[in-house]
Amino acid sequence: MAPVKLRIILGENNSQRLTLENGIPETVSELVQHIKSQCGVEADFRLQFMDVEFGNEFTNLTSVTEIQDKSTIKLIFDSDSSALPGGSPPPPYSAPTTSRSSDDSLSQTSFDTDILSSPESNSSRSSGWPVFFYVPRFPYDCELELGKANTAFKETGTLLNPEIRLKTAILDSLAEAIVKHKVYPADGEFEAVAEALVSSHPCLKEPGSTTGYDGWKMSLKYKLANYRRKLKRLGCPEVELNSLNNKPADKCSPAFGVKKPRKAEVNYCPAFxxxxxxxxxxxxxxxxxxxxxxxxxxxxxxxxxxxxxxxxxxxxxxxxxxxxxxxxxxxxxxxxxxxxxxxxxxxxxxxxxxxxxxxxxxxxxxxxxxxxxxxxxxxxxxxxxxxxxxxxxxxxxxxxxxxxxxxxxxxxxxxxxxxxxxxxxxxxxxxxxxxxxxxxxxxxxxxxxxxxxxxxxxxxxxxxxxxxxxxxxxxxxxxxxxxxxxxxxxxxxxxxxxxxxxxxxxxxxxxxxxxxxxxxxxxxxxxxxxxx
Structure with a gap:
């Protein structure tokens, strides 16, 4: 039987390939054991698969007949503790050894330790930029207004022209959600947020825009710039280190030497x-x-x-x-x-x-x-x-x-x-x-x-x-x-x-x-x- 490869989503910004040398197992339980073994997951979880019949939304996996080679599977953990690989306490130190078997593909995995679960690390982020950005819930009155507008859009196609109060509340909530992952998002990440917004609330699509969210994307960039100023005043180290006071006198420009994550760092400069x-x-x-x-x-x-x-x-x-x-x-x-x-x-x-x-x-x-x-x-x-x-x-x-x-x-x-x-x-x-x-x-x-x-x-x-x-x-x-x-x-x-x-x-x-x-x-x- 030909080998099968599956994409396993372990969490936000964390996925891994799973290779099944003998093909897809006969039962979901056997598949779960393979995932626990190869991905190093110890906690209990259930499986969802990307269902092409429902626009690639994730659906509970009840039979292995629903998946095939190169399918995407998502783990839904029963509890938050030890959810990700490495959720056990740090193992005792041991020197690395050279593997003598071609089957020993992960001979040094004992060095991976879980340090993010420590209560002393509560100033650090626990995950990077999500695979799919989830739009947060807005203030109650905003949700009521958007719900009514979304209904009107579905019935008549009428788009909402949000008032300043509503637009400000939306941008404020999105900014707070963004900085939980990044203080300096990239252009593509701003676009992902704007796209997620109009997907969740289609009444907010912009007429005359190529994508329907170009204006929202630009507004988010300005909002984040203002939000960073607020964080600087509050002493956020990730923003404060780029203040003009911390730059050479002869190169005192906001654009000079900006220090920010450039290699997908999640906790680039955390607070104490x-x-x-x-x-x-x-x-x-x-x-x-x-x-x-x-x-x-x-x-x-x-x-x-x-x-x-x-x-x-x-x-x-x-x-x-x-x-x-x-x-x-x-x-x-x-x-x-x-x-x-x-x-x-x-x-x-x-x-x-x-x-x-x-x-x-x-x-x-x-x-x-x-x-x-x-x-x-x-x-x-x-x-x-x-x-x-x-x-x-x-x-x-x-x-x-x-x-x-x-x-x-x-x-x-x-x-x-x-x-x-x-x-x-x-x-x-x-x-x-x-x-x-x-x-x-x-x-x-x-x-x-x-x-x-x-x-x-x-x-x-x-x-x-x-x-x-x-x-x-x-x-x-x-x-x-x-x-x-x-x-x-x-x-x-x-x-x-x-x-x-x-x-x-x-x-x-x-x-x-x-x-x-x-x-x-x-x-x-x-x-x-x-x-x-």
């Missing part, structure tokens, strides 16, 4: 937890310096790192400190457990499970796309992919695909991974000191593809920030997370590779792509939809 201040959180940071040195103290350190997240994040975003200085101030951050936790605080997405499930889901299509490449690039890609034919170790396959991805996007894999041998230690150390961004992998001279590296680590600004990562693919995931944790920009020589990792593999802000990344995504979609 209730009852906390710079002074109290700085004292906790100083306490962390001693706590991190104690043995078997990971849970205490994790709780303190969670509570000081806003303090640390504001420091990173406002001051952009050098890596060496920041590592001295926050040494607890620079370990596998805390890097993955920090990534989840920022994006609400589980790093390791999402990274490797996304990479493995695309691997076959990526290999097919790479195989079509000709010329010097094609020859280089084929040379990189040779180890895949020599061993079935999953991490060897992943490493080859990641390096080939660099070449396919006209970038140099050596800029991502610096390969070293154990023969010349002094030369290796000198080269590492010159590295500003990348991964090093030290192997024995003459090592075979299936042999583990002696050491794999990450260097930023000449500083070794992580080591003993086990294998290159895991190091790539950690480097990707560090970009978020330290608020770094993608290096120009690897910008397309990291864009592909973010928007195609991790599905973070996957609707706005560069030409290169969009071309790759289109080719992958065509391949996955081709019947062989």
């Amino acid at each position: 937890p209730s009852g906390e201040s710079v002074e109290t959180l700085e004292k906790m940071r100083e306490t962390l310096l001693s706590e991190v040195k104690k043995r078997n103290n990971e849970d205490t350190v994790a709780a303190m790192m969670d509570k000081t997240f806003a303090h640390r994040r504001q420091e990173v975003v406002r001051d952009a400190p050098m890596i060496a200085h920041f590592k001295t101030r926050w040494p607890a951050l620079f370990c596998i457990r805390e890097v993955t936790a920090e990534f989840k605080r920022i994006t609400t997405v589980s790093l390791v499970s999402k990274f490797f499930s996304g990479l493995d889901a695309h691997s076959s299509d990526l290999i097919r796309v790479f195989g079509k490449k000709g010329g010097a690039q094609g020859r280089k890609i084929r040379s990189i992919m040779v180890p895949i034919s020599q061993t079935n170790i999953i991490n060897v396959r992943r490493e080859c695909i990641l390096k080939a991805l660099c070449v396919y996007l006209n970038e140099e894999p050596k800029k991502l991974v610096k390969e070293c041998t154990d023969a010349d230690v002094e030369s290796n150390q000198a080269e590492m000191k010159e590295m500003t961004f990348g991964i090093y992998a030290i192997r024995k001279e003459g090592a075979e593809p299936e042999d583990d590296p002696d050491d794999v680590g990450i260097i930023l600004e000449g500083v070794q920030v992580l080591d003993e990562l086990g294998n290159v693919p895991f190091a790539v995931a950690m480097l990707f997370a560090l970009v978020y944790a330290l608020n770094l920009s993608y290096p120009s020589e690897l910008r397309y590779t990291f864009e592909a990792l973010q928007k195609i593999i991790m599905e973070l802000d996957g609707n706005r792509l560069s030409r290169k990344a969009q071309t790759l995504k289109t080719l992958l979609s065509r391949k996955s939809s081709t019947v062989e």
Whole structure:
């Protein structure tokens, strides 16, 4: 039986591919077990499927005959607790190991932890921009007026010309709903809100407008600009950091150096937890310096790192400190457990499970796309992919695909991974000191593809920030997370590779792509939809 792929919606801005190697199971209960196993969901839930007979609205799934290959399924949780993957307490620390089986596709998922359920994180957002924007309920009198107007529209097609009072109330409610997800929405997100508004209340469509909501979209942009001024006066850090008082005197312009989420960060610059201040959180940071040195103290350190997240994040975003200085101030951050936790605080997405499930889901299509490449690039890609034919170790396959991805996007894999041998230690150390961004992998001279590296680590600004990562693919995931944790920009020589990792593999802000990344995504979609 041919494998089947399903799209599983786990929550707002959180979906995942599910691969069923033996086809669709016979019962809904069996499908639920597959979802729990592959997606790491522990809470109880029921399933809904996207029903094409009712305009792609979601309908309760009572029989597996309603779904087929590439169907979309949505999880409806019975309770809010532990709803998303990783809803269990943080697991004990364990060092990464290199998988020796092609079936062990998520060997490092134990590093994903749930930190958003902590009461200390109540100043943070729990989800990003929703897949579908839900229009909030307006004040009671506005709902009555809109209900009456919607009825008239259905009966006679009469459009409502809202009074200033009604329009202001609508825009105020929408602005409050928007900032729950983003303070700086993109143009497409403004459009999604305006479209959702006229879909929910068709009487508000604008005559003479191409889309029926162009005017609403523009009004929302002005409303958000005014709303941000209000938030600034109230001390919202995400807005306050862009005030003119925080900009150089010679470049004191509202448009200069605007700091805002650019890589789908959900908690870009959060406010301090209730009852906390710079002074109290700085004292906790100083306490962390001693706590991190104690043995078997990971849970205490994790709780303190969670509570000081806003303090640390504001420091990173406002001051952009050098890596060496920041590592001295926050040494607890620079370990596998805390890097993955920090990534989840920022994006609400589980790093390791999402990274490797996304990479493995695309691997076959990526290999097919790479195989079509000709010329010097094609020859280089084929040379990189040779180890895949020599061993079935999953991490060897992943490493080859990641390096080939660099070449396919006209970038140099050596800029991502610096390969070293154990023969010349002094030369290796000198080269590492010159590295500003990348991964090093030290192997024995003459090592075979299936042999583990002696050491794999990450260097930023000449500083070794992580080591003993086990294998290159895991190091790539950690480097990707560090970009978020330290608020770094993608290096120009690897910008397309990291864009592909973010928007195609991790599905973070996957609707706005560069030409290169969009071309790759289109080719992958065509391949996955081709019947062989």
